[in-house]
Amino acid sequence: MTTNTNTNRTNNNNKEITMLSPYQAAKLINAVLAEANLPSIPPQMMYNYTTARIKAGKATLIGTVIVDGKVYVTEQGLNEWLAKYLAKKGVEVKA
Numbered sequence: 001m002t003t004n005t006n007t008n009r010t011n012n013n014n015k016e017i018t019m020l021s022p023y024q025a026a027k028l029i030n031a032v033l034a035e036a037n038l039p040s041i042p043p044q045m046m047y048n049y050t051t052a053r054i055k056a057g058k059a060t061l062i063g064t065v066i067v068d069g070k071v072y073v074t075e076q077g078l079n080e081w082l083a084k085y086l087a088k089k090g091v092e093v094k095a
Contacts, residue, residue, distance in 0.1 A: 022073060029046070
């Protein structure tokens, strides 16, 4: 069974932000990587960059928010991380 945990919330500036679970973020990243003919990343990687780092008292490597004790990747954080990752892999990112 697939559950959709995309959540839209408003921040303090009343701007809507899209939040994804680390697993959903990995699925989106892997779709982009497949289009660029790059190997996929394991979903565990997103967990390690977000939730695991928070639990260890460290800063996340991707923009996140915590809602009701659950860690979500923000759309902006995901886009920024993906652009950096693709640049490291030599893929040109068009704005």
